[in-house]
Amino acid sequence: MNIALILQMAAEAEADRIALVCDGRRWSHGTLLRAAEGAARVIRGSGATHVALLDESSEAATIALFGAALAGIPYVPLNYRLADPDLAALLGRIAPAFIIGDSDRVARLSPDPGHNVHPRADFVALAEAAADGPALDETEETIAVQLFTSGTTAAPKAALLRHANLLSYILGTIEFASAPEDEATLVSVPPYHIAGIAALLSSIYAMRRILLLPAFDPDAWLALVAAERATNAFVVPTMLSRIVAAIDAGNTADISSLRAIAYGGGRMPLELIDRALDLFPNTGFANAYGLTETSSTVALLGPDEHRAAHRSDDPEVRARLGSVGRPLPTIELEIRDEAGQKLAQGERGEIYVRGDQVSGEYKERSALDAEGWFPTRDAGWLDAEGYLFLAGRADDVIVRGGENISPGEIEDVLLTHAAIADAAAVAVASAEWGEAVGIAVACRPDHDRPGEAELCALIKDRLRSSRVPERVVFVDALPYNEMGKLLRREVRKLFQD
Amino acid sequence: MKPGTKLKSVVCDTEVMVIRAGEGVIACGGAPMAEERPAERGAIDPAFAEGTRIGKRYVDAAATVELLCVKPGQGSLSLDGVALQTKDAKPLPASD
Numbered sequence: 238m239n240i241a242l243i244l245q246m247a248a249e250a251e252a253d254r255i256a257l258v259c260d261g262r263r264w265s266h267g268t269l270l271r272a273a274e275g276a277a278r279v280i281r282g283s284g285a286t287h288v289a290l291l292d293e294s295s296e297a298a299t300i301a302l303f304g305a306a307l308a309g310i311p312y313v314p315l316n317y318r319l320a321d322p323d324l325a326a327l328l329g330r331i332a333p334a335f336i337i338g339d340s341d342r343v344a345r346l347s348p349d350p351g352h353n354v355h356p357r358a359d360f361v362a363l364a365e366a367a368a369d370g371p372a373l374d375e376t377e378e379t380i381a382v383q384l385f386t387s388g389t390t391a392a393p394k395a396a397l398l399r400h401a402n403l404l405s406y407i408l409g410t411i412e413f414a415s416a417p418e419d420e421a422t423l424v425s426v427p428p429y430h431i432a433g434i435a436a437l438l439s440s441i442y443a444m445r446r447i448l449l450l451p452a453f454d455p456d457a458w459l460a461l462v463a464a465e466r467a468t469n470a471f472v473v474p475t476m477l478s479r480i481v482a483a484i485d486a487g488n489t490a491d492i493s494s495l496r497a498i499a500y501g502g503g504r505m506p507l508e509l510i511d512r513a514l515d516l517f518p519n520t521g522f523a524n525a526y527g528l529t530e531t532s533s534t535v536a537l538l539g540p541d542e543h544r545a546a547h548r549s550d551d552p553e554v555r556a557r558l559g560s561v562g563r564p565l566p567t568i569e570l571e572i573r574d575e576a577g578q579k580l581a582q583g584e585r586g587e588i589y590v591r592g593d594q595v596s597g598e599y600k601e602r603s604a605l606d607a608e609g610w611f612p613t614r615d616a617g618w619l620d621a622e623g624y625l626f627l628a629g630r631a632d633d634v635i636v637r638g639g640e641n642i643s644p645g646e647i648e649d650v651l652l653t654h655a656a657i658a659d660a661a662a663v664a665v666a667s668a669e670w671g672e673a674v675g676i677a678v679a680c681r682p683d684h685d686r687p688g689e690a691e692l693c694a695l696i697k698d699r700l701r702s703s704r705v706p707e708r709v710v711f712v713d714a715l716p717y718n719e720m721g722k723l724l725r726r727e728v729r730k731l732f733q734d
Numbered sequence: 735m736k737p738g739t740k741l742k743s744v745v746c747d748t749e750v751m752v753i754r755a756g757e758g759v760i761a762c763g764g765a766p767m768a769e770e771r772p773a774e775r776g777a778i779d780p781a782f783a784e785g786t787r788i789g790k791r792y793v794d795a796a797a798t799v800e801l802l803c804v805k806p807g808q809g810s811l812s813l814d815g816v817a818l819q820t821k822d823a824k825p826l827p828a829s830d
Contacts (some may be wrong), residue, residue, distance in 0.1 A: 238738035242751065246804055250788050401738065408753065408802065410826050413789025422828070435830040445828070471830050501830045525829035534829045565826065 238400045239382050240391050240545035241306040244270050244406060244444045248327070250414055256416055256441055258421075258465060259449040266441070269299060275367035276304025276360070283353040289328075290314040290428055292338030293451035297357045298428040299437055302382075306400070309376025310335070313383045314429035318719055323348055327385055330351070349589065357459035382434060383600070384529050386679050387718060395600035396529045396714040398431075405593035406532040407442050409567040416445035422469035425450040425476060432502055432525075435454055435533035436471055444603050445469060455483035459490035461710070473502040475721035478509055481516060484572055489642060497540065503721030504627070506659075507559050508651070512563065514547045525601075526561035526625065528613055530604070532594040536625050537564025549611065553620065560624040568592040570625065582621060585643055587631045588613045616643055635664040635726055638674050640703055644725075647674060647706075651692065652700045658685035659715050663725055665708050665732045673707035675732045679714050686711060707727070735760075740804070741767035745776045748786045748807030756798035756813075762786070763809020782817065786809040792818035 242635075255306035259357050264272075270621030280288055290298055290313070298314065300464040305312035315324065317339065321647065325346040328334070333351030336343050381400045386394035388703050413415070416507065422445050426433040440447045448465050452456055453476055461467065477500060498520055514522065521540025527533040531594065538561055546558040564570040571579050572586040581587045589610045595606045597611030601628065605611055616628040628645040633643040644662040651660035658681045665675035680686050689709045716727035735741075739752045741810065743762035750760075750767070760767050764779025781816045786792075788806045794800065798814040801811060 238751070242804060249805055299795060408791075410829075411827055415825065432830050439828070439830055443828070469828050497828055501826070501829070521827065523827045523829050537826060537829050539827045568826065 238379075238399050238404050239306055239376065240338075240403050240407075240438060241303050242402075242404065243438055244273060246317045246413065247444055251444065252482045254418075254444060255446050256444075256450065257296055257299060257447045257527045259294070259451070263295065264296055266444075267507060269296075269303070271368040272296075272300045272361065272364045273303035273307055274373060275370070276300050276364035277307035277373055278367045278370050279363050280304055280308040280310055280335050280731065281373075283308060285334045286334050286432060287311055287313045287331040287334040289331055289334045289336045289588065290338055290426070291317050291324075291343065292335060293317070293359055294433065295357060295422065296426045296449075296453060297337055297361055299447075300361060302434065302437060304364060304446075306381055307373055309378035311378070311383045311397075312383075314434070316385070316427070316429045317342075318427075323393075330395065331383075332372070332720065340713065345732065357507075370685070384429065384431060384434075385724065386529055396596065397598045397600060398532055398596050399598075402532045402594050402596045403434075403438060405567075406534075407438050410534070411442050412458050413442055414444045416440075416443040419466070419469045421446040421448050421465055422471070423448045423450060423458065423465075423467040424471060424615065424652055425458060426471060426502070427471065427719075430534050431504070431527065431529045432471060432473075435527075439529075453479075455479040456490075459483060459488050459492060462491040462492050462495060468494055469497045471499045471501075473718075473721040474505040475503070476502060476505065477513055481509065481512055493519075495520050497521045497523065499523040499525050501527065503717075504723070505559075505664075510543070511547065512541060512556055524561055524628070524687055527530070528615070530595070530597050530611060531568075531590060531592075531613075532596065534565065534592050535568045535595075536561045536564045536590070538624070550570065556626075557620070557624050560620070560626045563623050564590075564625065564692075565592075566671075567594065568612075570619075573612075577606075580618075582619050585616060585618045585628050586616045590616045606713065614643075620701050633663070635659070637663065637667070637675055637703055638670040642674060642704060646700060647696060647704055650696055651676065651678065653699075654687060654692070654695060656687050658679050660707070661723060661725065661728045663716050663727075663729045663732070666705055666730050675708040675710070675729075676703060676706040677710050677712050677715060677728050679712050689720040739769065741769060741801075742771045742774055743767055743787035743807050743809050743820035745778045746807030747805055748803065748809055748811075749785075750792070750811070751803040751804050752800075753789075753791065753802050754798070756794075757759065758799065760801070760816040761812045761815070762807070764812070778805060778809050782810045782812055784822040786811060787820075791821040794818055797826045805817075 257264040329345035470476040498582040524538040532645040647662040664672040667673035745763035
């Protein structure tokens with residue numbers, strides 16, 4: 238199996254149809270496939286063990302992804318936002334690599350010879366120049382993509398996605414060529430994120446034209462929707478928040494073409510999705526929950542479920558707006574306790590998933606258990622109808638005197654306070670309990686800051702006394718990474734004194 | 735035969751990828767499919783000449799075999815002489 242099949246089938250069926258629009262240049266399935274074949278010849282000739290991308294999204298990322306697949310060499314898109322020492326370490330772990338993108342930075346950080354480095358335009362020119370050449374032998378390589386996890390809690394791990402995992406996800410969730418000719422999807426997630434890779438694969442298989450926005454900016458996003466009549470988009474919650482703010486600030490771009498917005502990658506504040514549902518009354522929203530190690534989406538809250546929850550007076554139905562929906566039909570999902578025992582509906586524990594798209598594999602070891610289940614390290618619970626609610630990372634659990642406390646339950650209560658814009662609960666050292674609850678709170682600028690006693694009373698009333706924070710700090714804003722993930726290790730530092 | 739194997743029709747342009755492998759003889763246009771196409775193409779059996787469509791998945795009634803058509807042709811697919819049917823996937827909302 239090889240993910241290049243996706244582009245080969247699209248080119249076989251409709252070679253001249255536009256697959257990708259970037260910086261005004263339009264690429265058909267046929268021209269992309271020819272460039273990918275050329276790239277594969279160049280890459281095979283380089284002797285590299287990895288094909289890395291150190292660049293923003295562009296046609297080069299698509300050509301590199303499929304070119305690496307055809308060449309049979311794992312594709313490793315790197316996070317160009319990493320600090321120099323972190324990036325240098327990753328460059329060392331993939332040597333010798335064929336690297337596309339920021340050649341100056343590679344030369345500075347990883348001068349060790351062996352890397353084969355090409356700036357974006359040079360790579361595309363090389364690939365196109367080699368488009369006519371000898372037929373490429375099929376490869377036996379089974380690893381398609383190697384992604385370094387974002388490492389919000391520890392050093393980045395090298396997650397391996399095999400061709401079979403990614404193809405299984407695409408074939409199991411998408412009907413080939415199912416997108417009408419007018420559909421176009423705006424992709425603004427970075428190429429080193431699993432959502433960025435899944436967007437390329439699924440859009441090309443569905444034949445939904447891809448509109449790349451390499452550097453996200455809310456006004457540029459709105460302008461591109463209007464100019465290309467985008468019908469679909471994928472955003473992380475932070476992006477949606479900034480788009481809503483731009484519209485509120487007076488941006489009047491014509492966004493009437495937008496039929497569907499999918500989001501994921503971080504916690505979506507209830508208030509924001511409620512506001513977006515009002516602001517885009519004719520747009521279908523989908524919340525996708527997935528991980529790098531699961532080849533993207535494993536659970537989905539669909540458009541009808543969003544609208545039903547948004548309109549409902551039933552608290553249980555309404556609460557589903559804060560869920561990540563139900564597992565895909567191709568995925569098995571269980572909640573388990575620390576001993577690995579399956580928990581009943583309603584009980585919080587660690588989320589385990591199983592399915593052909595689930596890799597659960599790192600370069601160093603596989604995290605799958607003997608029956609093929611992957612422990613996600615995400616905590617969550619299922620409601621009576623099987624909707625999945627996330628409750629932070631399993632590692633984020635606060636253990637106070639032997640009692641497990643999920644940060645999410647405390648944060649949810651704090652966010653009901655009118656003056657609180659954002660809140661995080663973390664473990665703080667406690668002489669009495671080992672760990673206790675510390676909360677970091679960001680207040681709305683137009684409200685008075687609530688007193689510590691008031692917040693403690695709120696939590697005590699709504700939860701119980703063990704949840705009451707021992708430490709409270711007020712901050713202007715909580716620390717997030719660029720994908721909208723809360724950096725809890727940074728929050729914990731607020732309490733180190 | 736295992737998942738991922740590509741089979742070619744010996745009587746038309748059809749190519750399929752095996753998604754689920756089972757027992758029995760997979761044929762296209764009435765002739766058993768092969769991993770390599772012979773130099774000379776045989777004739778299509780008129781009983782199996784409805785054609786294949788790219789991107790469609792083909793299954794037998796018991797769902798023991800599933801094939802994805804990756805190149806279309808004039809023949810149609812069968813397992814042990816019984817025509818395969820297309821499988822309609824329940825579409826999910828676009829999520830990425």
